Each structure stands twice: as structure tokens, then as C-alpha cells.
Amino acid sequence: MNRTTLVLLKTLTWIACLAPVAWLVYGAVTNSLGPDPTAAITFATGLTTLRLLTLSLAITPLRQLFPRLSWLIKFRRLLGLFAFFYATLHLMTWVALYTAFDVNAMNSDIVKRRFITVGVLAWLLLFPLTATSTNWAIRKLGGKRWNRLHKLVYFAAVCSIVHYWWQVKTGVLTPLPMTVVLTVLLAARPVLAVWKRRRVAVAAA
Template sequence: MFAVMSSPTAAPLRPARPKLLHPAAKPLLFVACLLPFVWLLYAAVMNQLGANPAEALIRATGDWTLRFLCIVLAVTPLRLWTKQPALARFRRMLGLFVFFYAVLHFLAYAWLDMGFDVATIARDIPKRPFALVGFLALLLLVPLAATSFNRAIKALGASRWRALHKSVYAIVLLGLLHFFWMRAAKNNFAEVAVYAMVIAVLLGWRARNAWRARRASGG
């Protein structure tokens, strides 16, 4: 999921470290990615989410969605900077966890704020810009999650599959805008600034690499 093209000008990659290729690496990562969900579930059951549990759950699942988006975007830069190609084998799982936490975020809103009333949800989303961009980001995630499998790559063709998964860049910007509008209601911009800086660095790195690749190819 969320394929990212590497620059042809990147330095040669060293052989992967054995730990990254260990059979337990993926299961351990899977467990680590589930820990935020386990903690939120435990906190909800044990009534440890504060005075407003509904808001805490909605906010936390949204925060983790944005964090996992940043982690996914960081895989390729880290892979090249550390010269460890095996890092790429974790990107699909991380991308699917983006979708997992995004769905949890929407379900928390639909259940705890809207009581799963479809008509109310349909009226509420278009009225509030932050809800609209967040819902749009979720819709864009659906085809990425649905095509995060080898059969999908073969069916679509590698070039079309990569083009589709580049929509992750639009998704992360929509997610950041959603986050900004959520925090703007309470004049809380400190976290927004941190995420914006991280995303700007990650997208700026890709833009620079794409520009260098075009120059190298004479485009």
C-alpha cells in the first residue's frame, strides 16, 4: 500500500540487516501497531478516558491515523538514508493500519456523536468543512486498502497501481487540514505545527527527488 518511487540517483543499498528479514519482524510490527488500539479499548472499558470519553476516543483514533500516515511516508526516506531495502517490506502493513485507524475514527464519530443515525451523519458531514475533508480522505483510502495485495498489482498493472497509490499525498494533506480545523476550534495549533513540519519535510524530500530524477532523465 502507498507505493513510493525511489530516486534513480540514490546511493547503492547495502544488504539488509538480518533483524529486518527475521520471520518474527512482521508479527512484532503488527503487535506494535495494534498497541494504541489495545490501550484505547482498555481505557474505555476501565473508564480511564477522562471527563469526555467520546471526544477522547474520536480524537485519539484520528491522531493515530495521522501518525501512521507520517510513518508510511517516512519508510522510503528511511530506507534510502539507512541503506536498508528490507524496510520496504513493512510499508504495506503500515498502510493498512492507516486505513484501520481511519475507519475506527469514523466509526467512533458515527457511533458516539451521531448514534449511527445515517440520515443525521449524511446531513452533518457536508455542513462542517473539517468533517467533509476527513470523510473525503477516508474515501480516498478505500481503493488503496482494497488494492494493497499482489493480485491487485497484477490486475491493475504496476504503473497504474503506483499512480493510484500516489493519492496518499493528497490524503495526508486532507488529513492535516482535517486536523487543523479540529484544533482551530479550540485555538490549539501547537500539534498542528509539528505535524505540518513533519509532512512538509517528507513531501519536500519527495518533490526534490522527483525534480532530480526529471533533470537526470533530461525531462
């Protein structure tokens, strides 16, 4: 891939990643987020987090399946950081609009409400990944350790989808499509690892 294409694609990715927050800001300013703006903000930031997490988790299996797409790696950090950005907005929505910055209310929510417990846990799992996302951090940690640390993203993804299910009303099935996609992406990793080992073994024989 040449430099111009890469710059163009990166620009488009930035625009796509910023579009949801731009839409929310516009809606907040014009008060056009519908009858229940708090719920609209909560849902939009949460859903965007899950979508970006899913996209960032799709890159590794796609590269293994299609070596010609190996350049996708250049986008993984960007997607991951934007996922954390929306996760933080989502968390702040709860802190500001649901608990009104009341520490006691936050504590009792975390203790009493399992969907909040698991949601906060997901954010806490993403935080060290964001903190170690710079080239300097990768060098400092060393590739192996960095990779091991960043496996936390799988747990964060699982926590996020569980958070989604625990929050919807009994019998509502809206989180299902996202759950299927994430399950496939997570399952693809061991499957592809076995596949790769076999290929290597065949090549060696």
C-alpha cells in the same frame, strides 16, 4: 536482512500498531479513558491514523536517501493498512458516538461542517488503496497503474492534516509538528526525483 530479523521486526511492528487500540479497549472496559471518553477515543484514533500515514510516507524518501534501508519497503503495506484500520475506527467513532447511526445527522454534518467533509474525503481516498493492497491486485493492475493509483495517499495525507487544523479551536497550535513533518515528507518526493535524475545524468555523461 535475514528471515529471523524480519519476522522479529514484523512482530514488533504488529505489536506497536495494535497497542493504541488495545489501550482503548482496555480503557473502555475499565472506564478509565478520563472524564470525556468519547473525546479520548476520537482523538486517539485520529492521531494514530495520522502517525501511521506519516510513517508510511517516510519509507520511500528514506529508501532513496539510504539505499541500505531498502528493506523498509517490506513494512510499507503493513503501516498503510493499519493507517486505514485506525481511520475506519475514527470514522466509526463519529458514526456511532456522535451521530448515533443517524443518516440524516451524518448528511448534515458532511454538508455543513468542512472539517467533517474533508475528513470523510480522506477516508474515501484511502479506501481504494486498501482494496488494491493485495499482491493479486498489484498484478492485475500492473505496477505502473497501481503506482499511479496509490499516489492518492498524498491527497489523503493533505486532507487529514487539514481536517486536524479545522477541528481545533482558533489559535491552538497542536497540529503544527505533524504538519511540518508531513510537509517535509511530501516535498522530499519532487526534490529527490530531481536529485536522482541529476545523478543519472552525471553517471551517463
